[in-house]
Amino acid sequence: xxxxxxxxxxxxxxxxxxxxxxxxxxxxxxxxxxxxxxxxxxxxxxxxxxxxxxxxxxxxxxxxxxxxxxxxxxxxxxxxxxxxxxxxxxxxxxxxxxxxxxxxxxxxxxxxxxxxxxxxxxxxxxxxxxxxxxxxxxxxxxxxxxxxxxxxxxxxxxxxxxxxxxxxxxxxxxxxxxxxxxxxxxxxxxxxxxxxxxxxxxxxxxxxxxxxxxxxxxxxxxxxxxxxxxxxxxxxxxxxxxxxxxxxxxxxxxxxxxxxxxxxxxxxxxxxxxxxxxxxxxxxxxxxxxxxxxxxxxxxxxxxxxxxxxxxxxxxxxxxxxxxxxxxxxxxxxxxxxxxxx
Amino acid sequence: xxxxxxxxxxxxxxxxxxxxxxxxxxxxxxxxxxxxxxxxxxxxxxxxxxxxxxxxxxxxxxxxxxxxxxxxxxxxxxxxxxxxxxxxxxxxxxxxxxxxxxxxxxxxxxxxxxxxxxxxxxxxxxxxxxxxxxxxxxxxxxxxxxxxxxxxxxxxxxxxxxxxxxxxxxxxxxxxxxxxxxxxxxxxxxxxxxxxxxxxxxxxxxxxxxxxxxxxxxxxxxxxxxxxxxxxxxxxxxxxxxxxxxxxxxxxxxxxxxxxxxxxxxxxxxxxxxxxxxxxxxxxxxxxxxxxxxxxxxxxxxxxxxxxxxxxxxxxxxxxxxxxxxxxxxxxxxxxxxxxxx
DNA sequence: TTGTACGCGTTATCAG
DNA sequence: CTGATAACGCGTACAA
Numbered sequence: 001x002x003x004x005x006x007x008x009x010x011x012x013x014x015x016x017x018x019x020x021x022x023x024x025x026x027x028x029x030x031x032x033x034x035x036x037x038x039x040x041x042x043x044x045x046x047x048x049x050x051x052x053x054x055x056x057x058x059x060x061x062x063x064x065x066x067x068x069x070x071x072x073x074x075x076x077x078x079x080x081x082x083x084x085x086x087x088x089x090x091x092x093x094x095x096x097x098x099x100x101x102x103x104x105x106x107x108x109x110x111x112x113x114x115x116x117x118x119x120x121x122x123x124x125x126x127x128x129x130x131x132x133x134x135x136x137x138x139x140x141x142x143x144x145x146x147x148x149x150x151x152x153x154x155x156x157x158x159x160x161x162x163x164x165x166x167x168x169x170x171x172x173x174x175x176x177x178x179x180x181x182x183x184x185x186x187x188x189x190x191x192x193x194x195x196x197x198x199x200x201x202x203x204x205x206x207x208x209x210x211x212x213x214x215x216x217x218x219x220x221x222x223x224x225x226x227x228x229x230x231x232x233x234x235x236x237x238x239x240x241x242x243x244x245x246x247x248x249x250x251x252x253x254x255x256x257x258x259x260x261x262x263x264x265x266x267x268x269x270x271x272x273x274x275x276x277x278x279x280x281x282x283x284x285x286x287x288x289x290x291x292x293x294x295x296x297x298x299x300x301x302x303x304x305x306x307x308x309x310x311x312x313x314x315x316x317x318x319x320x321x322x323x324x325x326x327x328x329x330x331x332x333x334x335x336x337x338x339x340x341x342x
Numbered sequence: 343x344x345x346x347x348x349x350x351x352x353x354x355x356x357x358x359x360x361x362x363x364x365x366x367x368x369x370x371x372x373x374x375x376x377x378x379x380x381x382x383x384x385x386x387x388x389x390x391x392x393x394x395x396x397x398x399x400x401x402x403x404x405x406x407x408x409x410x411x412x413x414x415x416x417x418x419x420x421x422x423x424x425x426x427x428x429x430x431x432x433x434x435x436x437x438x439x440x441x442x443x444x445x446x447x448x449x450x451x452x453x454x455x456x457x458x459x460x461x462x463x464x465x466x467x468x469x470x471x472x473x474x475x476x477x478x479x480x481x482x483x484x485x486x487x488x489x490x491x492x493x494x495x496x497x498x499x500x501x502x503x504x505x506x507x508x509x510x511x512x513x514x515x516x517x518x519x520x521x522x523x524x525x526x527x528x529x530x531x532x533x534x535x536x537x538x539x540x541x542x543x544x545x546x547x548x549x550x551x552x553x554x555x556x557x558x559x560x561x562x563x564x565x566x567x568x569x570x571x572x573x574x575x576x577x578x579x580x581x582x583x584x585x586x587x588x589x590x591x592x593x594x595x596x597x598x599x600x601x602x603x604x605x606x607x608x609x610x611x612x613x614x615x616x617x618x619x620x621x622x623x624x625x626x627x628x629x630x631x632x633x634x635x636x637x638x639x640x641x642x643x644x645x646x647x648x649x650x651x652x653x654x655x656x657x658x659x660x661x662x663x664x665x666x667x668x669x670x671x672x673x674x675x676x677x678x679x680x681x682x683x684x
Numbered sequence: 685t686t687g688t689a690c691g692c693g694t695t696a697t698c699a700g
Numbered sequence: 701c702t703g704a705t706a707a708c709g710c711g712t713a714c715a716a
Binding site: 687688689 | 701702703704705706707708709710711712713714715716
Binding site for chain 3: 003005006007017018021022025049050052053054055056057058
């Protein structure tokens with residue numbers, strides 16, 4: 001009684017495999033009588049179709065590939081949560097791969113997923129130009145790509161993320177309205193959306209006629225956490241010894257924001273008395289920080305959900321050729337906690 | 343030029359599919375001359391074997407299933423990182439599923455993975471008795487299971503985790519040595535390893551003749567974060583209004599520890615002046631908290647790596663019958679930061 | 685050393 | 701409404 005297959009079911013019931021197959025897929029060709037018999041027996045025997053045979057036959061895999069920078073990033077984990085939710089709905093499996101902010105690893109992952117014959121890929125690119133040629137080729141060969149989070153790539157496809165410019169603009173404006181004037185903006189080097197975030201920030205300053213000089217903008221290394229900390233530490237030291245006057249720090253990503261607070265504590269710079277801090281962050285721990293961290297929060301799960309929906313849209317219409325690609329920019333939410341002066 | 347298959351390669355080279363197949367798998371039956379030709383051509387054509395056909399043929403899938411409570415848990419994310427590392431080495435893919443602390447979802451996930459024909463499963467069980475019967479059945483039917491993190495299950499198999507008793511014992515002892523006497527221990531309700539952690543804690547107290555009453559032990563709900571916070575908040579309120587005298591709080595898991603700090607800050611209970619805090623935690627943010635959180639840290643990635651190695655061991659020896667299962671208990675590391683008085 | 689032929693479990697086509 | 705048959709791409713006895 002090893003494996004229950006179509007054949008074994010057919011034998012049990014005195015039917016042919018094709019009849020059983022059709023019955024199980026609720027084909028109109030089969031009498032409801034037979035369907036009932038087959039279904040009952042299949043359930044009884046706990047029949048599970050062999051996915052590989054199915055995939056081999058149909059060409060599809062019912063699997064989508066996901067490539068993110070790192071799984072141990074709260075924001076990404078939340079997105080994956082959303083992805084899983086909708087993927088389940090459409091009965092997709094998914095394979096997660098990590099690019100670790102490295103374009104070469106990203107390339108390998110893409111090729112790997114493609115070789116596995118995934119139906120489509122959800123990608124948060126390493127940077128705006130990484131592997132564009134490969135991605136285009138994959139699209140042509142019938143493997144649709146949907147970008148999420150980092151949606152500044154020049155690839156022509158669906159993109160799902162947030163309006164980084166606006167989120168940044170509004171947060172900055174809030175800080176300005178509560179009296180902050182000398183800002184330090186810390187962004188991620190080489191990441192395109194960092195530019196949008198910086199631009200939103202800068203626009204708010206300009207609109208309020210607040211001066212800004214280049215030493216108020218740090219583009220720090222991502223991918224290597226130690227280097228990042230060192231870079232931030234260096235600038236904060238200047239704040240500590242008053243060679244750089246700052247009253248508000250704006251962290252451009254989840255990881256940057258978290259590290260800012262830790263380093264400020266190390267240097268014994270009081271938050272928010274000496275300096276306010278606000279940052280893009282989706283960590284549940286933001287509230288646990290002391291002072292709790294004011295954040296610009298992204299609808300991470302919604303990004304994940306929408307990304308799958310977009311992919312499904314392409315997948316379901318594959319044959320119908322021409323698709324109008326769109327970019328969805330969701331709104332961010334600003335949560336003011338205790339790291340910012342009122 | 344659609345798909346490159348064995349057949350197409352064979353045609354190109356004027357060979358048969360079987361020769362090509364054997365050449366590609368480096369069979370001794372094929373002349374090194376032919377092998378070179380085939381390999382070169384295959385590389386040229388970017389031939390990728392169809393996994394589904396291969397799997398269908400061989401029965402295996404080269405895929406392992408992973409079931410964890412939640413992907414947005416730093417500790418689990420780190421474990422997955424370790425898993426990925428070793429899985430890559432053995433050329434395994436992996437599918438991640440989340441049980442969300444729910445035994446029914448765990449069951450569905452197990453069945454799903456089994457139906458997919460994964461080679462084996464890495465599982466961090468919802469609790470010590472969840473789905474034991476199913477797991478045993480799956481093992482019998484040739485799907486090996488390796489447990490990690492929560493290794494108190496009665497299932498007979500390889501298990502990889504940490505020595506929770508000792509980690510807890512030593513941490514408590516440290517706090518005792520620095521003068522703490524009135525402890526509050528917060529564990530996760532229904533999770534077996536919480537008992538080990540509590541027992542280690544209790545033993546340290548006993549060995550030092552420190553009295554302990556039941557209201558110094560809170561078993562809080564996991565799976566629903568709001569409920570957890572409410573439960574913790576309630577107890578901490580007693581500390582605040584002095585109806586419960588406590589000078590040290592011991593958080594029994596990553597999530598618990600983080601929430602403790604947040605709630606203490608909310609209630610304006612000074613750490614470590616009024617109360618010291620130490621907790622099991624693997625969050626990178628521990629250092630970013632203010633005061634930074636003293637932690638008992640688990641070698642998460644190593645747990646992941648070892649778990650895959652154990653699984654591979656079973657997989658490679660499948661035919662050789664009798665396997666001696668073992669339980670690996672790695673050591674924890676205590677990192678004292680500023681949340682504990684010296 | 686190479687080629688032939690079959691089967692893994694499924695779906696799809698076509699005939700009955 | 702049902703059944704025989706082919707095919708998906710691969711690996712492997714077995715034959716040459």
